[in-house]
Ligand SMILES: O=C(O)CCC(=O)C(=O)O
């Protein structure tokens with residue numbers, strides 16, 4: 001077989017394998033060459049091409065015409081049996097070329113079935129990224145650095161555009177869309193990341209300059225150790241506290257070291273590298289898909305709730321990167337193939353690095369969401385653009401026949417080449433993803449993710465009959481001792497809000513608060529600042545609400561599939577025993593979450609009272625959260641991220657007198673699922689009991705005091721330092737009892753888990769996993785009350 005000698009550049013494993021596949025044999029000792037723009041013709045023989053004699057001439061010419069090689073240069077596949085190794089390479093390439101499909105599938109799976117990724121631990125995430133970076137390093141040699149010197153302008157322009165267009169676009173898009181701080185920080189973080197490794201494959205498909213692509217990725221990756229933390233800290237500091245040094249350390253560990261290790265292996269252990277490289281690209285693609293799926297899965301409900309905004313932000317960010325990457329390169333008179341390369345490099349980011357850094361250094365897990373969504377967006381836009389650039393060829397002669405000035409010429413070329421076809425196609429695909437996310441989102445909004453409880457009769461009405469139906473009779477005897485003496489009651493912690501906020505007594509009161517939350521998970525709050533006559537008004541109006549005629553109350557009754565209004569919660573089966581009490585529940589904050597059909601039907605004076613009480617108690621709760629953050633040394637911003645947009649609901653409990661008080665229970669033992677409960681024992685009637693050292697302790701109401709309970713969410717956030725208290729309500733035969741509980745939790749989209757700053761500071765093991773408030777309550781309302789059992793759902797197995 002005759003051979004001819006031509007010049008080619010070879011820089012990626014993908015290309016290396018393609019060379020082998022097409023029977024291009026590297027000459028010994030001359031493995032690589034410097035490369036140049038695809039439009040130049042530079043012959044520096046490095047590869048011997050063995051071709052069938054019949055096509056020798058044609059192939060030689062084709063191969064000679066380019067030295068910045070793209071996939072279009074390869075001859076048709078040789079018809080010969082593939083060996084096992086070639087099959088592995090072939091499959092590896094097929095898998096990696098279809099990477100947008102895998103990433104999209106990963107994300108969709110994360111969205112639809114988040115549990116599919118529950119096995120992905122932070123350690124695995126870091127291992128995945130390290131292997132990906134090692135694979136990238138294996139595509140580099142010292143020769144590449146020499147190659148870089150041959151195209152300094154392109155490389156320099158690419159570098160500057162990479163670290164200017166994307167960070168600034170991220171910053172401006174965050175401002176434009178008024179993103180919440182965690183999303184803004186995540187978008188800026190991903191905008192400040194280096195170019196993604198997938199850009200090499202995309203450049204290859206787009207007939208760009210692959211060598212330039214690899215060198216640009218390498219340059220931006222190596223400099224990411226400085227650039228990513230520096231730019232993120234500069235641009236995101238107004239949103240969140242950025243631990244720039246931590247970012248430098250992590251980037252060094254997961255990027256620089258593996259890349260250098262890979263390059264070292266490529267230089268000195270070529271046999272090993274040759275053996276493993278076919279596997280590296282599919283491993284990288286798999287890692288990206290899994291990590292994106294994990295990030296999406298961990299934040300599925302948040303994404304479904306605000307998917308529209310994040311997708312829009314990511315599409316704008318990457319569209320801007322591709323667009324300005326190309327436009328500025330052409331303005332700098334860089335040739336078309338290299339401009340496409342710069343466009344792809346700038347537009348596509350190492351989002352996985354963003355994911356890892358977000359998880360490691362940003363308290364709120366939602367910061368990772370833009371990184372995951374970004375990965376899908378740039379993969380899809382990039383590959384569609386590549387497909388268009390590869391296949392839709394606009395005859396240059398059409399344009400060159402137009403006697404336009406060069407600038408206008410390239411601009412028209414750009415419009416035709418990219419905008420008209422590329423962007424229409426890209427937007428179609430992005431629109432598809434967008435519709436999937438927004439469709440889910442609007443479905444949720446219309447149906448308003450509802451928790452529900454089976455409908456039950458009014459206990460107040462039953463009590464009028466003076467009998468107790470069997471469903472309310474509790475045969476199972478709670479043998480736990482009940483302590484009911486005033487001496488013990490006087491030991492229950494009391495916190496003085498005024499002292500807590502005063503300059504002189506703050507420290508001692510803070511200490512008391514800390515002990516109360518740690519030892520008891522409970523305290524009574526005095527001097528809270530809410531006017532006692534206002535509290536009396538609330539008490540009277542709450543009583544009046546339950547005394548409304550049944551016809552009126554029916555208008556405010558729970559509707560099937562909902563849980564707000566009159567009724568019960570946590571009733572999940574028809575044979576479940578019921579509590580001797582009625583409830584009236586409303587979401588009060590944030591204001592848009594209120595149910596208009598209930599609020600508008602409340603007696604006007606009561607509605608006003610609820611409004612006022614809601615905002616007064618909300619500010620009390622926020623002060624308490626801030627004080628707790630202070631004493632726990634949890635970062636202020638982290639607490640603010642959790643409870644800034646606090647979700648508050650009011651639950652008025654009405655326990656009618658019961659002819660058989662010892663046979664019923666007013667409220668089953670439970671701990672509140674919320675962060676913090678602030679409870680008013682309305683008419684000073686005893687009934688509330690808390691479980692302390694395995695004994696029920698009666699809580700004697702203090703005049704004008706509010707009872708504060710640590711809830712399960714706060715136990716999770718404090719990684720178990722503050723305990724949610726188990727409590728129950730007993731009833732009597734004489735007098736009805738009323739209480740008004742206000743529950744305070746993070747917003748439904750917020751992810752709850754042990755506070756990062758707390759766990760990091762004390763180097764604690766995380767005792768609880770993370771999930772969104774919505775998911776946490778989904779599980780809570782799906783089961784009956786049963787002590788503190790609900791918390792098990794979040795508890796991490798210490799052995800795992
Ligand atoms: O009625 C009470 O005193 C306690 C109410 C309560 O624990 C609750 O509503 O979760």
Ligand SMILES: [Fe+2]
Pocket residue numbers: 670671672727
């Ligand atoms: Fe409770």
